[in-house]
Amino acid sequence: MHKEGERLIPINIVDEMKSSYIDYSMSVIVSRALPDVRDGLKPVHRRVLYGMYGLGVFSNRKYLKSARIVGDVLGKYHPHGDTSVYDAMVRMAQPWSLRYPQVDGQGNFGSMDGDPPAAMRYTEARLQKISDEILADLDKDTVDFQNNFDDSLTEPTVMPTKIPNLLVNGTSGIAVGMATNMAPHNLTESINAIVAYIDNREITIDELMKHIIAPDFPTGGIIYGYDGVRDAFHTGRGRIVLRAKVNFEEIGNRNAIIVTEIPYQVNKAEMIARTAELVKDEKIPGIYEIRDESDRNGLRIVYELKNDAIPNVVLNMLYKYSSIQTSFSVNNIALVKGRPEQLNLKDLIHHFVDHRHEVIVRRTEYELKKAKERAHILEGFMKVIGTQDDLDKAIAIIRHSANPAEAKTGLINEFDLSDIQAQSILDLRLARLTGMELDKIRAEYEEIMNLIKDLEDILANEDRRFEIIKNELIEIREKYGDERRSEIDYSGGEMSIEDLIPDEKVVLTISHAGYIKRTSLSEYKVQSRGGVGNRAATTRDEDFLEYIVAATNHQYMLFFTEKGKCFWLRVFEIPEGSKTSKGRAVQNLINIAPDDKIKAYIRTNDLKDVDYVKQMNVVMITKNGTIKKTSLEAYSRPRTNGVNAIEIRDNDQLLGARLTNGSSEIMIATKNGKCIRFPEEKARAVGRGSIGVRGISLDEGDEVIGMIVVDDVQNETVLVVSEHGYGKRTAVEDYRITNRGGKGVITLNITEKTGNLIAIQMVTDDDGLMIINKSGVAIRMGMDEMRVMGRNTQGVKVINLKKNDSIAAIAKVEMDKDVEEIEEEAEMENLEITDGEVTIETEVTPTDDAGVPEDETAAADDGEEDNDSE
Template sequence: MSEGEKLISINIEDEMKSSYIDYSMSVIVSRALPDVRDGLKPVHRRVLYGMYQLGILSNGPYKKSARIVGEVLGKYHPHGDVSVYDTMVRMAQKWTLRYPLIDGQGNFGSLDSDPPAAMRYTEVKMNKISEEMLTDIKKNTVDMQFNFDDSLEEPKVLPTKIPNLLINGASGIAVGMATNIPPHNLKETVDAICAYIDSDNNLSIDQIIKYIKAPDFPTGGIIYGYSGVKNSFYTGKGKIVLRAKVHIEEVHGRKSIIVDEIPYQVNKSDMISKTVNLIKNGKIDGIYQIRDESDRNGLRIVYILKHKINPNILLNKLFKQTSLQTYFNVNTIALVNGKPAKLNIKDIIQNFLNHRHDIIIRRTKYELKKCENRIHILEGFLKILGHINILIKTIKNSINRNDAHKKLIDKFELSKNQSLSILDLRLQNLTSLEQKKVKQEYEKIKKEIIYLKKILNKYYIRTEIIKKELLDIKKKYKDDRRTYIDYSGDEKNIQIEDLIENEQVVLTISHAGYIKRTSLSEYKRQGRGGIGNRGAVARTYDFFKHLLIATNHQYLLLFTEKGKCFWLRVYEIPEGSKTSKGRAIQNIINLHKNDRVNAYVLTENLTDKNYVNNYYVIMITKKGIIKKTSLECYSRPRKYGINAIVIRKGDSLLEAVLTKGNSHIFIASKKGRVIRFLEKNVRSTGRNSSGVIGISFTNKKDVVIGMICVEDNIKEKGNLLVVSENGFGKRSRLKDYRLTNRGGKGIKTINITDKTGNLFSVKYVNKQEDLMIIKKSGIMIRISISDIRIMGRSTQGVRLINLKSDDYIADVAKVHEYRI
């Protein structure tokens, strides 16, 4: 031991504890966890700040990645070039961040986890949205700290305008803790924060969920079930089930499962190779070939199936055994005031708003000080404007600038700054026009100071500024939700209805069996005779056939042409825009390959015994066979459907209608005839029966095109509306159709001509309702029933919709006001 040195005895246990805590806190605070305010870890923050300092903005040219890595390493983050470059790469990958913060040019890797090119080859610049995170940083809005060698300053946090922690999420492993926060949709997030502001920070998590439905991942996919999402919103911890988005189609004559989107953070090539191994090991059987047809336009993985394999059963096996279904374990831990904390969705919003208030206060103080300094100078100018000659004489008679400076202070009672500013004035600024500008500037800044002081003193003004800035962000960067939510994946005891607004929706079903639901509000009312709006884009060999108006909480009974019945909740039907094609019905129900759905019945709660025992299902076939069965018989559906009616040879089920048992039945035929008889003339039978004759035909080529059932107590309040194939239609009075016995040939309801075409649809309507017509091309028109004239039975009607020569009507539905 050297002279002057001495040994100090310490407890090894205490030293280990102290050293471990110091190390763990260093990792937690300086590397692994994001700050709740800007949602960034230190390395992400340093990359953005380094690019900002270099002026590599979104409107400028790309710069080599190596240049930014060198800047960040040399000035702020001495932890190795790999850590900085890897961070930059992730910030530029569209499949990693929901809203990428860096715009990359070059090879930045792929969904197959291919490595990016070396930093000397790639180029980057800031994305426009990341500039919103650095706005006002030069206005003393955030605290600065010294870098690692105390030679420069860097921000402790960015003055972000965007709620980055929510929209981009974060993940990291610290010492003894980890964080895994999913990304969310920017539009939904901003709407939730604005609603939170409007409620005076009193919005409950239940109410927040109405705006932020669930996480929204950059790779899309499906969130299967909702319990994990709800737990994560309430507690900051939850297990979210993610599924690939798939559809079934034929490829080279074989049924194939097509994967359009994969779950977040799944390695595509890894998933395919592991699936191949499962096939080789005999754990998955039925796949003939797997092809990766992904390209720059999107992802497409094709599982071509062997013959006679049920694609739905195989798909369930793939979900169970491969990465087509994964889990995202939410663990929302972030730094709050420099300390790690577990946060729920409300905590994150509150902390972000606190940060924004702090930024606005500091920005306002900076701008106020700047205005006060300027108005002080302008007050000096105003003092000398009326004494220009004296000013010039004083300056002229001064020995030097110093002497003039002192004389001006004494003569005009000016401050040092005012005197120096006057001495710096150019002579052209002493003209009468320039003097007027000084007075105008003085009044303008005076008003600005009053406003800035109001911002500092009034909390509600700051909240309005925050809200306005958020709405501007939403307007610039909003996009549609990518991840679909499938609520049906939850346990039976979860009340999905509590999470879904019971709004009116339009259900459309194509000829090829694609189904979707769209909010009714997307379809605006038009006048009679219009051309309609684009409703949906079907495939070239497909067209849209059925249109129903429903509410999300209703039940949908699906009846096939061969007499089977299936069961769905309306909210379980995939949601789509007006122009999307929807999802194949066979992906939702276990439909036989040689069968198709022809009829649909909307009902209320099928678990309510009083309800199901008081209603009947009336079915009609194309050949005029009618059958009546209690709704109770269809209230307990099975996975593979149940028998609804026995179909006779050469016939098929056409339509099904829900009644209360006391209706007047109207059956319409293709050749323009309608029969009316009482429902009581059709006795109720069980599911396994075929029914009785409802209408007879004079023409062998005639078939039934529709049936309506009108309740006895409202029989004279509405009208019978008919629509022909070529877009003609009219209303007729019900009393024009006399009551007859079941099985008759009916009477004329429309004058069939080459101009009108055959009868296509029959509806029971009243003038308060609307009519929706969809063409084969997908164009829809919504018109008011009151715009359609009441005419006699033997007339041809008026034109309801214009049709091109290669187009025709696919379906007709009525819209009524639904009271929730």
Template sequence: MTEGEKLIPVDISEEMKSAYIDYSMSVIVSRALPDVRDGLKPVHRRVLYGMYDMGVLSSRAYKKSAAIVGEVLGKYHPHGDIAVYDTMVRMAQYWSLRYKLVDGQGNFGSMGGDSPAAMRYTEARMRKFSEDMLSDIDKETVDHQLTYDDSREEPTVLPTRIPNLLVNGSAGIAVGMATNMAPHNLSEVIDGTIAYIDNNDIEIDELIKYIKAPDFPTGGIIYGYEGVKEAFKTGRGRIIVRAKAEFQEVRGKECIVVSEVPYQVNTADLIKKTADLVKEGKLEGISDVRDESARNKLRIVYILKRDAVPNIVLNNLFKHTELQTSFSVNNIALVKGRPELLNLKDLIHHFVEHRHEVVYRRTDFELRKAKERIHILEGFMKVMATEDTMGKAIEIIRFHDKPKEDLIAEFDLTDIQAEAILALALRRINKALILQTKEEYEQKLLEIQDLEDILARKERRVEIIKQELLEIKEKYGDERRSVIEYAGGEFSVEDMIPDDKVVITISHAGYIKRTLLSEYKTQSRGGVGQKASATRDKDFIEHLFIGTNHQYMLFFTEKGKCFWLRVYEIPEGGKNTKGRAIQNLINIEPDDLVKAVICTHDLKEKDYTNSHYVIMATKKGIIKKTSLEQYSRPRQNG
């Protein structure tokens, strides 16, 4: 031990405890959780502010990513360069953020998990969207703090006009807590926010009419609605998301084509896992999987075996692969620096409160600047009052040793007014300038009156907030990408499907389709008719029914089985399509054949099923009559 040193004995468990608490608080507050007001974590905020400070705006040229990362590291964020670059990359990926914050040029990775190019190869700039998150930052609208080295200041939050936390969501793992917030549709969020502004006591059930469900950047189908309602009401919930898949015939083979996958699913891993499951025999009916995706357009094709039933294969894919995933909502964000679990209304409330503060502070700043300007204009007007006063002023400026002091004494000016007059080039003073000064003075008076009114009346500020939100909706609002399938919730599928009249045609070879009755136009007298259906060679239409989407079809087979299909489950086709093979729609055995088809009304209606009968006759002359009630309990496998 050297001289002058002193040892202090410390209890190691106490030291570990206090050190870990400090570390965990730092992770919670300064790294992993977003601020409820602008929806950003410190690193995101610093990247955007760094780009703004460099002037890499949406209207200017792209700048090397390495230059931007260096700027952010050097000035604001003294951590790893990979952390900063990865943050910037994610903000430029259309499949990661519902509304991108960075406009990237170059290879920024792919949905298949490909890495982005190194930062020395890529370029970036801000998008208009992120510029609107920084608008008015120079008007003292938000608090600033010193950076890590006390050399400059950075904002503690952005004055955002956009409810970014709701529209882009967030994910982060802190210590002892985590956050996972879903993205939403901007148009819906703004409609919901305006509804809240109009009525602060609005219930969440009312807000749900505006903000229907999350809206993921990769689209997909939100399957069932209970989890969505739970998440909106409590801040926690499990939302099931399915891929968007359809059955197609590609080069004569039945295929399942996937055009949208659930959020955050890696398509390369998905295809690999499917191939592994097929090899292991856990997924049957698939002969090949192909990734036919092109730039910005996803297409995964599952080619089916001849005897496979597409519906069964698809359900197995949903069960065993990431074509169906669940998104666990956990809305934890920082409110005044403390982590809180927030429901939908809380999130909107905190954003609106933030906008109130920003509008107030912006107006206060503009009022101060207007008063400063009017003070200078009053000085100009004293000097420019008459030709005599102007001559006197010119004489003082040209010939006096202390023009500033003499101007102040002669015209009763303040120090600031005298400085402004000295800065004005004398040769510029003419009648036009005098007129311009008077006009500007009158405009400033009106402006001050208006700004004071905004500060005095909350209803004025509310109108401004609403107007600015509507402008944002006009600029960036778009259609939903994720479809909501309410089935499985309190909505029935029928609620979502209109009960239109349709024509159902079945060909001799077993191809079935439904076509809207409205496609068959009324024929005028002497009409020559028009093509009504397409068939394959040597095929012909064998059965034709007219029904509605909500009715049931009963299929009776050679082996004595009965299968059910709702009419809306039959694929829709135009007049010129041949339809789909019945075998692909019902779980019929390969060597069985459909022999008879009936179209019935609602099988759930007791009076109807008890008063109607099915009559069957065999080739050999045996006949029987059975109550329709006995056929009123549909089973998947007949």
């Protein structure tokens, strides 16, 4: 029964549900879940900032209780639950949630482990310095205001922000029928892109991407692959794969994977707990223990591995199953003029610049209005107190008036003033009527007129307005810009990585204990012969650098182990390290057996080039003098666990491997100073599984120390170096061609002073030489400083060694033309005093060639083939 006078309106329930649901969804879309494209804020965040602005808790004021701020926002602008306001404010203060936090919180504001913040009665907050820029000029009529929920106050519909907040902080929100998920970006990069857009409105997205390279997440990490980034910038949608920042360490006698940065929005505690479960269920084998060693200095999660685990394999399992690899699905949806739109990078920049332009126009109009009002008042002052007579007249009018209204009317009639001018005269303090003050009023008037002229020029000139936007942005960049935190690993996607990695010259170093790194060649500087060198690498106790090779990033490296296996890496895949860093254990890069060691490396060009691999050969030498030649094609299809390169017999090991072109000559040197030279065709090409043939016959106690390949007999020379720092260059022709398998001829007179022969290299005048001592000192010198001398001599002192030091390795490097300016400094270092003596060049008098019967060298010239396995 309904009461008398009531009207019942029958409504179709389907229509009612439709309209109610549409109203609700529009409300969620427009005033809850989606940010405005201009200031990047949702209503709750805008209200928190405006509430704090109203309370005056700026970055230079003292903190205010969070409950006080929340209460103010709740009571004045945001009629929802207090938790919604407090949670929004807490997130605005978390440095791992926002790339550039807007609230400066004091107290417990939660953690990356998902711990809740303390209750709002315990915490305090104020605005961050950067938020002052979001609120800048709010009082200059730059934005529209609207009534609050009960029409008792007004609030801004958008902030006049100088910060491209939507770009730099991103946002996420779930509306009805749509969602948004926008990535944060680096402020410096974003402003560079916006400035480039202002300079050229026709700029393409690809050109913008030269400035704003990729998203930049507050928690750092690595963006793995670039395709998703490109999609997101071009279309507003894209899937970006994020990886934790990982490195390997040795803890005690175990290998460990150390995570120092985790992907954005990953809960650290949950991630560790989930990984522990996977380890327990044996989904991820090889992990011995997981520890969270994070502290106030930074994040550090330790995955300690079992002794038999291969770090790279475990790491790949972690990427696959745990959240140290996640993805961030970009979906750029924001409100443009109150309607949700999907936006690409250029759209975002365009809307922000438009907003800034409108703010500048409105601010200038406001300042112009204020300036004109002030000028109007100053004109009144000058009419009334311009001369002594006028002033006396005005004072007389005021004195003889019965009340202020009469005085005002009198002034208006006498001096032809407006109401405002007359009131300002009446409000003047007597002190302003002195002569000095009058001068000040005239100066202020002049200043105001200049300002009005300038402001009118800004309003008339669009180019000037855009120049102002640009300058203000550059100022913001100088103030708040920082380095990017997220690295980009371009190799992760389908994209060709070579396009993104410059093909620059690098030096690869491998230490005796198997640590490898690549260093830009420019880090090494040139010194003259006889210099003492500068510190090259910090290695572990009793470790020293054993191999050095010059390469470029796009080349390939083949690694040959002493057990006869071959592994394969691109040069850019070898981790970069500074000149003084230790590098990474090779075991972590390739799956080499624990008891094996890399003994040779070959730098090759593109292994996918069929003609190249068919034309080139790999020649290998073992310690006992066995030589083997195989076509490079046999090594052009790498396998993760390596391929067999040569069968190694007992008490032998692979010593070196070199690339030949089919018509090269081979020279093999031994510890006792012997050397043999023969054409490479004397060793015919065999398959990968063969043993090889005799290359040189050895005396008792002698062993092979190296092999070189000669391609240009006229210009190339043979360099040999002994362990105590003696060396010399000899013409190749000084060594006669013999058959393989002979004993060879003397190459350096070995004495106690010279020490055993340790290295043989093929050099020309254009080459440089890198010498590394066992103490870790490196010296780089030009070969043009060493003259070519006879074969059977002791040579010259190549490097001055301190007591008990000896040479560990030498390598040929190309001399870099860009380092000439360092040569003067190098010459200064040449005179450095070592062990109380001035370093000078020393040359040893050559002994007579005839002193050694050369005939003994021909003893086996007919070439023994007793270990020829073919």
